[in-house]
Amino acid sequence: xxxxxxxxxxxxxxxxxxxxxxxxxxxxxxxxxxxxxxxxxxxxxxxxxxxxxxxxxxxxxxxxxxxxxxxxxxxxxxxxxxxxxxxxxxxxxxxxxxxxxxxx
Numbered sequence: 001x002x003x004x005x006x007x008x009x010x011x012x013x014x015x016x017x018x019x020x021x022x023x024x025x026x027x028x029x030x031x032x033x034x035x036x037x038x039x040x041x042x043x044x045x046x047x048x049x050x051x052x053x054x055x056x057x058x059x060x061x062x063x064x065x066x067x068x069x070x071x072x073x074x075x076x077x078x079x080x081x082x083x084x085x086x087x088x089x090x091x092x093x094x095x096x097x098x099x100x101x102x103x104x
Contacts, residue, residue, distance in 0.1 A: 002070030003042040007062045011038065045070035054089075056082055067092050076100040 003011070014020060015031050026034070047069050052061045060082055067075050067090075074093040077083060083094045 001038075001042045002045045002066050002072050003038075004045050004047050004062065004066045004069070006047070007066045008035075008039065008042070010059055010062055011035065043070060054085070064090075074100065 012031075012035055015035065016028060021027065021031060024030075045066050047065045049065075049069060051064050051068055052058070054064055055061050057079075060077075060079065063075060063077070064083070064086060066072070067086075072092060074095050075083060075086065076095055076097045076099075078096065080094045080096065086092050087094050
């Protein structure tokens, strides 16, 4: 897993939204622990090249920038439709999160 600082900050902002905490049945402390674990396993990436705007959602551009700059093989997303051109343009596979978890 790769992440830029900007992408990780976005993960934190999304995870700690009250509606997401409620849906996941998590507290802010639970979210902090999850983010600590994520930070421990994510490979930090510096975004030397920005690929904006490429996608409809600017937050998705952060995911693309981390993947391209981090030489990722795949992007895990529930939003595969918005990343449709990424596979063609950058050779990065777009997969559902469950598909990533099934890989060895």
